[in-house]
Amino acid sequence: MKKVKLIFGTNNSQPLGARDDEIEESYQTCYKPFLKTLYNFPEVALTLHFSGVLLQWLEKKHSEFIDVLSEMASRRQVELLGGAFYDPVLALIPRQDRLGQIERMTTFLRKQFGRRPRGAWVTEYVWEPTFASTYSTSGIDYIFLDDHHFTAGGLSGGDMYRPCLTEDQGRILTVFPVCNVLRSGAPRISPDDVIEKLRSAATERGDRVVSLMIEGESLDGRNGHDGCYDQSWLTEILTKIRDNSEWLQPVLPPRYLRSFVPRRRTYFPTTSYAAMQSWAEPYGMNPKSKSSKQCKPVPSGFFRHFLVKYPESNLMYAKMQYTHVLVNQVRGDKYRKLAAREELWRGQCHHAYWHGRPGGIYRNALRKSVYSSLIEAEKVTRERGIFIPSVIAIDFDMDGVQEYLYQGHDMNAYVHSEGGALFELDYLPISWNFLDTMARHPEPYHTEDVGALGYDTYRRSAFIDHFFEKDATIADFDVMKYREAGGFLDTRYTVTDYKRENREVALTASSFVEHDSRRDPVEIAKKYSFKKGGLSVAYTITNRSENALFTVFGSEINLSAVSREVDVLRLYVAKGEAETEIGPTRTSETDVDAVRFLDLNTKTTIALKFSVPAELWSLPVETVYRTSDGLGTEYQSSCLLPRWSLAIEPGASWRATVDVRIERV
Structure with missing residues (x-):
């Protein structure tokens, strides 16, 4: 009789920063019903991976889940996979951290469940050839990769149903292929179709194995299907696996490897699953x-x-x-x-x-x-x-x-030579980067209507130097339909004075400003001075042409909160002694002396004070991106843009200073 082995299981992960209620929803709709259903099918072997973030949450919030998982592991129904504890993509982190995170997970699983894992999960199937030695050095015997990797590695036919060996620096690693059709299709594919797919892989020798490793969070009905638990998809497929046990044999990876030793060796190129390659295209x-x-x-x-x-x-x-x-x-x-x-x-x-x-x-x-x-x-x-x-x-x-990094007792502030902008502002008492912003990038799934909202052509940082035409409007700037009259956005500023101990960085740049059908040479000098609880930026704009310069200059400052809801973010402007709340919506104010950014979430206020009163453009920066329920909109930062009308004679200069103070409230 033709037979085939089946490695069945899920990989389960939650991102750092996910809210408790989000993880709880996944627990109630995915993790708990899945394990509860499998508990009643002790004859079905199960291979599972849980990320460290999720394991820590389960240990804290639902220790009973850990207890059941431990029982199933002790009766050899469940094989728990290791991997890097905090679920990094190994390609991004140093080798020392790769080894450390894998050992961190190995130690956690050994202490919690009494057994050292022999297999590991590769985050998002992101593979680079040197990973073979990383896993092998960490005591890992086998991993799983998408069958797209096997095709890229030159394998086909029956080799797509057998593990193979790969190697790096003399270190050997076994790799199981994961069936992409079943992985990405479950649970939309009916149980009958799954069984037929498995039957088509069966052979007289019975050495083939199909790995069906499903993303655990995909089973809750939020990805275009009704969910496997409401429709009894999981129960039905487990019943069919049990009823067809004469030819379909669920197996744990170590047991399979004891019976069938891999003979074929190949080398996988740097790749991931096909969709990932498409998403990563710049x-x-x-x-x-x-x-x-x-x-x-x-x-x-x-x-x-x-x-x-x-x-x-x-x-x-x-x-x-x-x-x-x-x-x-x-x-x-x-x-x-x-x-x-x-x-x-x-x-x-x-x-x-x-x-x-x-x-x-x-x-x-x-x-x-x-x-x-x-x-x-x-x-x-x-x-x-x-x-x-x-x-x-x-x-x-x-x-x-080189970039210039101020590191203080209560604040970090990083200056980039491109545009002379400030690109990181860490307030250390709350471990918060107020310049953690996100620009509006084009995405392949964006509609024409989304494109009409505008895309940014530069990073949303702070002290970005703009020159505007006289008739520029905040509405045009919001959707990036305005015309930049200056050439300073992407100009490399030159550091003219750098005092390490005095905590100052001075930069200059020369470019042009267009006005009255001319392109006149202009020089900007900006000096950053850092101090406890804040910084100041002193601007000097010099007209290097032989003509008078009439233009509008603006210094864009983007500050990020976690939301622009009224219980999280408040914005105020000061005109003289009077302070007025303007809110985080798009607005324009004249004769502004100061702006106050109040983050109620972190209980922190950032005050901007202008030495020369300015017209202020204030507007939220929001991005449209793909969610589980379609396209969604998310607040990323508040753009605060003080603007000054300039009239500078040939060889003369205009000066202004922006002071920034950060403090708890």
């Missing part, structure tokens, strides 16, 4: 485009391309890499280093670094949680009584040019 954006259809994809994307596609992802990645260096410089205090490393690893959770499935990097709260963990790790590395505030020069974001 786009070259036409600044005047109104629709993502005008964006041409670069073929053959792979996961690291997300760092190119989304500059915000690259900044998180850079922060994580920099924090890794700081953590590994800690000496002589084992417990401080362990505490810092744990926060670093938490900040490596993959969900906030990319976008493909619903949410990802567009989810404000997920990015905030990553930054919070990384800032916490950095704080732990600082030795009390020894740390001295200063400005350091380092190529932080790996673009080949």
Whole structure:
């Protein structure tokens, strides 16, 4: 009789930063009913993976689930997979952290369930050839990869139903293929069709194995189907597996490998599943485009391309890499280093670094949680009584040019040479980056209506230098239909004065400003001065032409809260002694002396004070992205844009200062 083996199970993960009620919903609709159903089918072997974030939540909120899981593991019905504890994509994190996170998960599972895992889950199937030695060195014998990898590795036919070997630096690793058709189709594929697919793989020798590893969260009915539990999909398919046991044999991976030793070896290229490659394709954006259809994809994307596609992802990645260096410089205090490393690893959770499935990097709260963990790790590395505030020069974001990082007792502030902008503002008492913003990027699934809302052509940071035409409106700026009259947005500023101990950075840039059908040379000098609880930016704009300069200058400042709801965010403007609330909606005010950004969530206020009264444009920055229920809109930051009308004679200069104060309320 023709037979086939079946490895059946789920991988289950929750992002760092997910709300308790969100995880609780997944528990009640996915994890709990799944395990409850499987408990009544003890003859069906089950292979499961739970991320460390989820395991910690289950241990705290539903210890009874852990107890049942432990019982099923002890009776050899369940095989628990290891992996990197905080669910990072290994391609993004240093090798030392890869090994550490895998060992962290191994230790947790051994202590909790009494057995060391022999297999591991590869996050999002993101693979690079060097991972073979990483897993093997960590004591892992086998992993699972999408069958797309097997095709990319040159395998076909019967080899798509057998594990194979791969190798790196002499280290051997066994790889099981996961059937993509069944994985991505469940539970939309009927149980009868699943059984027929399995039957088609059966052979007289009986050495073939089909791995059906389903994403656990997909079984709750939120992805275009009715859900497997309401429709008894899981019960029906388990019953059919049991009733066809004469030819369909559920098996745990270690037991299969004891009977059938892999003989074929191959090398898998850097890849993931096919959809991931499509999502990672970078786009070259036409600044005047109104629709993502005008964006041409670069073929053959792979996961690291997300760092190119989304500059915000690259900044998180850079922060994580920099924090890794700081953590590994800690000496002589084992417990401080362990505490810092744990926060670093938490900040490596993959969900906030990319976008493909619903949410990802567009989810404000997920990015905030990553930054919070990384800032916490950095704080732990600082030795009390020894740390001295200063400005350091380092190529932080790996673009080949130095950035200037102020690190103080209560604040970090990072200056980029591109545009001379401030791109990170960490308030250390609450471990919060107020410049964790997100620009409006074109996406392939955007409609014409979404494109009409506008796409940003630059990062939403702070002290971005604009020149406007006289008739520019806030409405046109909101949808990026205005015309930039200056050439400073992407100009590299030159550092003219850098005082490490005095905590100052001075920059200059020369470009042009268009007005009256002319392009006149203009120079901007801006000086950042950092102090406890704030900073100041002093502007000097010099007219280098032979003609009088008449233009409008603006310094764009984006500040991010977790929401713009009234119970989270309040905005106020001051005119003289009078302060008025303006709210986070789009508005324009004249003769403004100061702005106050009140974040009720973190109980923090940021006050901006202008030495020269300004016209203020204030507007929310919101992105449209894919969710489980279709397209959704999410607040990312509040854009505060003070504007000044300038009239500068040839060779003359205009000066103004913006003071920033941050404090708890």
